[in-house]
Amino acid sequence: MVLTKEILKQKPLILAFDTSCDDTSVALLRGREVINSELSSQIELHSEFGGVVPDLARRLHEENIEGVYNKALGNNPGMINNVDYIAVTTGPGLAIDLEVGIKYAKDLSKRYNKPFVSVNHMEGHLFSSLLLNSKGSGLVNDESLVNAFPALGLLMSGKHTEIVYIKEIGKYKKLGQTLDDAAGEAFDKVGRILNLGYPGGPVVTEFARKGTSGVITFTTPMKNSNDLNFSYSGLKTAALYKSKELREKGIPEREWIYDFCRGFLDAVIDSVVIKLRLAIEKNSDVKSVFVGGGVFNCEEILRKVGTVVRGYNLNYYYPEIEYRSDNAGMIGVAGYLNILQNNIITDIKEIEKVDRDPRLSL
Amino acid sequence: MKRVRLTNNNWDEVIESAVKILNNGGLVVYPTETCYGIAVDATNEKALNKLLAYKTFRGSKPISIAVSNKDMAERYVLINEMANNIYRNYLPGPITVVSVSKGLLKPPVVSKQGSTGIRIPDYKFTLKLIEKFGRPITATSANVSYKSHPYSIDQLIKDLPQKSESLIDMYIDDGNLPKNTPSTILDTTMNTLTILREGKIKFEDAISKSTLLEERVTKLPEETTKFGKEFTKEYLLDNKGAIVVALSGELGAGKTQFTKGIGVGLGSKELINSPTYTIINEYSYDGNILAHMDTWRLTDEEEFNRSGLMEHLNDGRIVVIEWADKFYQELESICSKKNIPMYKITFKYISLEEREITIYGTN
Numbered sequence: 001m002v003l004t005k006e007i008l009k010q011k012p013l014i015l016a017f018d019t020s021c022d023d024t025s026v027a028l029l030r031g032r033e034v035i036n037s038e039l040s041s042q043i044e045l046h047s048e049f050g051g052v053v054p055d056l057a058r059r060l061h062e063e064n065i066e067g068v069y070n071k072a073l074g075n076n077p078g079m080i081n082n083v084d085y086i087a088v089t090t091g092p093g094l095a096i097d098l099e100v101g102i103k104y105a106k107d108l109s110k111r112y113n114k115p116f117v118s119v120n121h122m123e124g125h126l127f128s129s130l131l132l133n134s135k136g137s138g139l140v141n142d143e144s145l146v147n148a149f150p151a152l153g154l155l156m157s158g159k160h161t162e163i164v165y166i167k168e169i170g171k172y173k174k175l176g177q178t179l180d181d182a183a184g185e186a187f188d189k190v191g192r193i194l195n196l197g198y199p200g201g202p203v204v205t206e207f208a209r210k211g212t213s214g215v216i217t218f219t220t221p222m223k224n225s226n227d228l229n230f231s232y233s234g235l236k237t238a239a240l241y242k243s244k245e246l247r248e249k250g251i252p253e254r255e256w257i258y259d260f261c262r263g264f265l266d267a268v269i270d271s272v273v274i275k276l277r278l279a280i281e282k283n284s285d286v287k288s289v290f291v292g293g294g295v296f297n298c299e300e301i302l303r304k305v306g307t308v309v310r311g312y313n314l315n316y317y318y319p320e321i322e323y324r325s326d327n328a329g330m331i332g333v334a335g336y337l338n339i340l341q342n343n344i345i346t347d348i349k350e351i352e353k354v355d356r357d358p359r360l361s362l
Numbered sequence: 363m364k365r366v367r368l369t370n371n372n373w374d375e376v377i378e379s380a381v382k383i384l385n386n387g388g389l390v391v392y393p394t395e396t397c398y399g400i401a402v403d404a405t406n407e408k409a410l411n412k413l414l415a416y417k418t419f420r421g422s423k424p425i426s427i428a429v430s431n432k433d434m435a436e437r438y439v440l441i442n443e444m445a446n447n448i449y450r451n452y453l454p455g456p457i458t459v460v461s462v463s464k465g466l467l468k469p470p471v472v473s474k475q476g477s478t479g480i481r482i483p484d485y486k487f488t489l490k491l492i493e494k495f496g497r498p499i500t501a502t503s504a505n506v507s508y509k510s511h512p513y514s515i516d517q518l519i520k521d522l523p524q525k526s527e528s529l530i531d532m533y534i535d536d537g538n539l540p541k542n543t544p545s546t547i548l549d550t551t552m553n554t555l556t557i558l559r560e561g562k563i564k565f566e567d568a569i570s571k572s573t574l575l576e577e578r579v580t581k582l583p584e585e586t587t588k589f590g591k592e593f594t595k596e597y598l599l600d601n602k603g604a605i606v607v608a609l610s611g612e613l614g615a616g617k618t619q620f621t622k623g624i625g626v627g628l629g630s631k632e633l634i635n636s637p638t639y640t641i642i643n644e645y646s647y648d649g650n651i652l653a654h655m656d657t658w659r660l661t662d663e664e665e666f667n668r669s670g671l672m673e674h675l676n677d678g679r680i681v682v683i684e685w686a687d688k689f690y691q692e693l694e695s696i697c698s699k700k701n702i703p704m705y706k707i708t709f710k711y712i713s714l715e716e717r718e719i720t721i722y723g724t725n
Contacts, residue, residue, distance in 0.1 A: 059665070093640060206546050
């Protein structure tokens with residue numbers, strides 16, 4: 001679908017759910033504007049020391065969903081009557097997790113007679129940069145959005161690493177993906193390899209800031225593959241071996257760990273930059289690059305990708321910090337795009353039939 | 363409320379006042395290298411409730427605590443090898459280490475899963491304060507819910523609702539704090555060597571009672587995949603009903619590469635990649651589904667049991683499980699109860715490139 005400013009004037013009230021992975025999330029949006037976006041792991045308290053404490057959310061969706069739902073409605077249960085659409089992630093993800101959100105959404109849809117919108121979690125990440133605050137401001141205004149396509153999408157999280165060609169809203173083509181480990185996962189595993197703990201992303205990134213490039217180096221994965229696929233399992237193995245080697249030599253950890261993390265981060269960034277450049281050069285009609293996913297919590301990656309994109313004179317669209325990891329806000333905005341394309345279900349029997357699709361792809 | 367400006371000369375008296383207040387269950391705002399925090403006696407339930415009221419809190423998200431040294435931490439949590447590594451090398455510093463609580467502390471400084479986050483702030487004054495106090499204090503930032511981290515007392519007071527402000531008993535003002543990034547949280551309770559070792563022992567024990575079917579050394583990931591394909595054609599294709607293929611080996615040993623071969627062997631056209639985050643990936647082949655599971659991110663038996671594994675087995679599918687040794691006992695009992703054959707495959711590093719892969723049959 002080709003967007004126009006006229007089409008974007010529609011601003012339905014959307015209630016969105018995401019239970020596809022660790023956290024339970026519910027959001028309330030008016031069009032692209034977020035009114036509330038709640039996560040069970042952050043509820044009641046702004047994450048004071050950054051990042052999700054892993055043992056919190058723990059996929060306890062059944063227990064969490066009611067509370068998060070109430071919070072999303074601003075503790076005003078009557079609000080559900082004003083909602084125009086109910087959107088929920090139907091995939092990809094762990095079936096047993098997806099089912100909780102889907103069931104809850106279906107029940108609401110039937111009980112309050114609201115049209116139902118199935119959302120692809122990856123589409124949520126891809127368009128997480130489109131979220132506006134409740135006053136209507138954000139990175140991508142309506143005019144920019146209308147003129148953004150064709151575009152490239154780069155999605156990097158614990159689960160996904162993908163490059164996508166976005167011809168227009170609703171028309172996507174996967175150009176490349178990881179053949180083994182996702183980028184975010186690679187960080188976590190290195191965190192374990194370095195005996196630091198979980199999650200690995202924040203600590204490896206933090207340590208990399210204290211290190212010097214070039215002291216400990218890793219080969220950039222898939223450098224010469226001339227395709228748009230990624231691979232991080234080789235880098236993981238190299239990191240394992242390097243750390244064993246350094247430990248065997250008896251060098252105190254504090255003397256090499258910062259340079260090690262720096263080298264690892266450099267290799268990851270290098271691999272992303274190479275693929276991005278190749279993608280842009282192979283698709284010279286693109287006007288913008290949309291990025292999304294938890295790996296972009298790493299400010300350095302966010303910045304360096306931006307530098308590359310702007311170097312080609314393209315628009316760079318990235319989500320605010322609270323919408324990079326899994327959240328229902330982005331599901332709401334992807335739901336909004338579906339609504340604009342009339343990808344909605346109003347028939348109760350059809351709603352009933354909606355099932356989780358753990359393998360949903362773009 | 364007393365607002366005291368810290369100088370080079372008044373540390374002792376400020377600490378004395380603060381300690382008195384903390385002992386009485388009061389709230390003290392204090393500086394750290396990451397921002398201003400708010401302290402109460404972490405061992406005092408009434409004080410903790412007062413803190414929750416201050417934070418305008420209704421949830422059960424755990425609050426970290428700050429100690430002055432590792433010995434104090436050790437009184438309250440079990441410091442395993444990973445945590446020990448962090449305490450030794452990186453603390454004091456902006457890292458919150460999550461460890462299993464010994465049971466002395468209660469929520470909200472202990473999570474639902476029974477773990478506590480501990481900081482040793484890299485701030486001389488604060489370390490002295492905690493040392494003098496002799497017990498842990500809470501290490502949560504001084505802002506109330508949804509407000510930003512305070513780097514100055516003025517900023518904090520500006521954002522404080524009246525109700526919360528009235529609960530503070532003392533502000534220790536050390537001027538504008540540098541805008542450093544918040545503390546990094548490291549959970550050391552996952553995949554500890556102890557947990558992994560336990561599972562490994564049981565797995566190895568089961569192997570010693572099984573028949574060795576095949577063994578091969580592979581020099582490239584492609585060879586590992588080929589081995590997976592051949593294993594599948596030989597042992598999996600003819601079987602009807604559920605089968606478990608249990609894979610054991612360290613990070614990078616080839617478990618996913620081998621599983622790619624299983625996919626190919628079954629005739630799946632899909633790209634098989636790591637299920638670490640999704641827990642279970644599903645791939646279609648020939649009207650069937652191959653389930654590919656990874657327990658690496660699962661923390662306990664409860665999570666293992668509600669992962670959806672049972673549903674796949676009940677549907678008669680082939681399920682490949684990476685890090686199967688981690689929950690070997692549970693897996694074993696499921697398979698013997700339901701009479702599901704289990705192949706056990708171990709992956710060992712011989713060198714950076716070479717792997718020794720051994721396939722054991724069902725008993």
